[in-house]
Amino acid sequence: MKLIKKISLVVASIAAIGAFSNASADKLDDVIKRGTLNCGVVLDFPPMGYTDKDNKPAGFDVDYCNDLAAVLGVKSEVINLTWGDRIPSLISAKTDVVVGSTSDTLARAKSVGFTYPYFVFKFQVLSKKGVRMASFDDLKDVKVGAALGTTYETEYFKYADSKGWGRDNYTSFKSENDAFLGLYQGKIDALISTNTNIATKLTSGQFDGFVAGPYVPNYDDVVGLIAKRDELAWIKYLNLFLVHQIRDGRLNELHMKHFGTAVSPDMVQSLRDNK
Amino acid sequence: MNNYEFHWNVVFDAFPQLLSGAFTTVHVSVLSMLVGIVIAVLLALGKLSNNKVFYHFANIWIEIARNTPALFLIYMAYFGLGAYGIHLSPYLAVFSALVFINAGYLAETFRGGFQSIPTTQYSAAKSLGMNNIKVYRYVILPQMFRRIYHPMTNQFVWSILMSSLGILVGMNELSGETQRLQSTSFRTLEFFMVAAAMYFVITKLVLFTSSLIAKKVFKGELS
Numbered sequence: 271m272k273l274i275k276k277i278s279l280v281v282a283s284i285a286a287i288g289a290f291s292n293a294s295a296d297k298l299d300d301v302i303k304r305g306t307l308n309c310g311v312v313l314d315f316p317p318m319g320y321t322d323k324d325n326k327p328a329g330f331d332v333d334y335c336n337d338l339a340a341v342l343g344v345k346s347e348v349i350n351l352t353w354g355d356r357i358p359s360l361i362s363a364k365t366d367v368v369v370g371s372t373s374d375t376l377a378r379a380k381s382v383g384f385t386y387p388y389f390v391f392k393f394q395v396l397s398k399k400g401v402r403m404a405s406f407d408d409l410k411d412v413k414v415g416a417a418l419g420t421t422y423e424t425e426y427f428k429y430a431d432s433k434g435w436g437r438d439n440y441t442s443f444k445s446e447n448d449a450f451l452g453l454y455q456g457k458i459d460a461l462i463s464t465n466t467n468i469a470t471k472l473t474s475g476q477f478d479g480f481v482a483g484p485y486v487p488n489y490d491d492v493v494g495l496i497a498k499r500d501e502l503a504w505i506k507y508l509n510l511f512l513v514h515q516i517r518d519g520r521l522n523e524l525h526m527k528h529f530g531t532a533v534s535p536d537m538v539q540s541l542r543d544n545k
Numbered sequence: 546m547n548n549y550e551f552h553w554n555v556v557f558d559a560f561p562q563l564l565s566g567a568f569t570t571v572h573v574s575v576l577s578m579l580v581g582i583v584i585a586v587l588l589a590l591g592k593l594s595n596n597k598v599f600y601h602f603a604n605i606w607i608e609i610a611r612n613t614p615a616l617f618l619i620y621m622a623y624f625g626l627g628a629y630g631i632h633l634s635p636y637l638a639v640f641s642a643l644v645f646i647n648a649g650y651l652a653e654t655f656r657g658g659f660q661s662i663p664t665t666q667y668s669a670a671k672s673l674g675m676n677n678i679k680v681y682r683y684v685i686l687p688q689m690f691r692r693i694y695h696p697m698t699n700q701f702v703w704s705i706l707m708s709s710l711g712i713l714v715g716m717n718e719l720s721g722e723t724q725r726l727q728s729t730s731f732r733t734l735e736f737f738m739v740a741a742a743m744y745f746v747i748t749k750l751v752l753f754t755s756s757l758i759a760k761k762v763f764k765g766e767l768s
Binding site for chain 2: 353354357358361375377378380381382415418419420423424441442443444448451452455456457
């Protein structure tokens with residue numbers, strides 16, 4: 271009897287230790303132990319994410335991944351995602367964090383954990399030269415498109431619905447690149463994307479027959495990093511990382527590198543205020 | 546994954562949009578199947594024909610349709626033609642690509658069906674004074690369709706499932722709607738699971754309906 275008691279006590283304590291150590295290991299420990307950070311980036315969204323001439327991942331978001339891996343002391347593994355892959359990649363643990371210009375809507379925050387904001391975009395119209403585009407309301411009379419499932423698509427729908435435009439003039443595209451291809455081919459007269467992406471496309475010289483137009487009225491696209499919602503310690507670490515990127519001047523450096531200008535004081539203030 | 550909480554109410558609220566997507570899916574796949582069947586009969590006859598032009602035309606169509614991915618054909622119908630200034634709507638692009646594929650695959654099935662009917666029947670019908678059109682209308686086609694009914698339904702199922710590639714060109718069918726809804730709510734697993742279930746139901750319903758029609762047309766005789 272004594273022996274059985276002893277054995278069961280040993281078994282129980284081993285099980286307890288196992289359970290305890292399982293519970294305490296979180297994502298932050300996992301990443302450090304593993305020695306690699308699996309960082310998801312959308313690589314068809316220049317200059318935030320793209321592939322350079324050697325077919326290597328590059329861009330603002332990729333640099334953020336590399337900076338994060340560097341402070342963690344691990345190898346950075348950039349994983350290419352489409353907009354739609356962002357959440358499945360987190361849930362299936364293929365990525366630890368997604369640096370993917372994810373708009374921090376409250377609907378999405380019910381499903382996924384957001385960090386503090388790390389960038390602020392404006393949504394803008396790019397249209398063919400000669401198409402009248404003095405204000406956002408001019409979209410009413412032209413064929414317009416955007417990438418499927420993006421926040422600018424949602425914002426356009428909201429605006430169009432409030433004005434009673436209907437959706438017959440609207441075409442959605444599978445990806446950001448397809449939307450630009452559609453505009454280029456003349457399937458649509460105007461598209462909506464972020465000011466940053468449009469500026470990059472215009473400087474590339476491929477879109478000489480097109481002009482950047484009005485912004486989506488009264489809307490700032492505030493984006494954060496995303497991770498699994500229950501990884502609180504991990505999200506806290508990511509928050510501190512973002513604070514340091516601003517404080518240490520790294521945000522400004524990368525803004526200079528990818529956009530050619532210093533980061534605007536407004537944006538820094540927005541990020542500092544977390545709004 | 547182990548601690549994922551399912552939020553089904555989000556899907557429930559979006560059900561009308563999913564249904565409208567499902568309707569487009571049924572619409573495009575049924576229509577492309579019907580048009581595909583008509584063209585496939587002509588292609589199958591072309592493959593059996595002695596006329597070189599007719600034969601080669603049918604052969605090239607069938608070879609391209611059977612040996613290239615649907616994804617590629619849909620993309621070409623939309624962006625490929627777009628490069629030459631021909632702009633099909635997303636619906637039309639998916640529809641024409643599916644017709645092309647359905648016709649190509651079914652043509653081979655139909656050819657087998659035609660060849661399974663003894664040529665003596667053709668001669669016998671001719672000797673009764675029927676012209677070519679009547680021979681096919683009253684003797685050959687009714688038997689052929691009975692024999693290839695089951696392989697034909699396979700293509701029907703494929704047609705429904707392939708229409709999900711409409712998402713590539715921004716068509717608002719079931720997959721496109723699912724993709725949009727999951728990206729605004731980020732309830733990816735819920736929406737994809739419901740969409741999969743809806744595809745299952747659509748396929749079963751379409752097969753059931755077509756078997757009802759077939760029983761009526763073939764008077765219960767399916768081989």
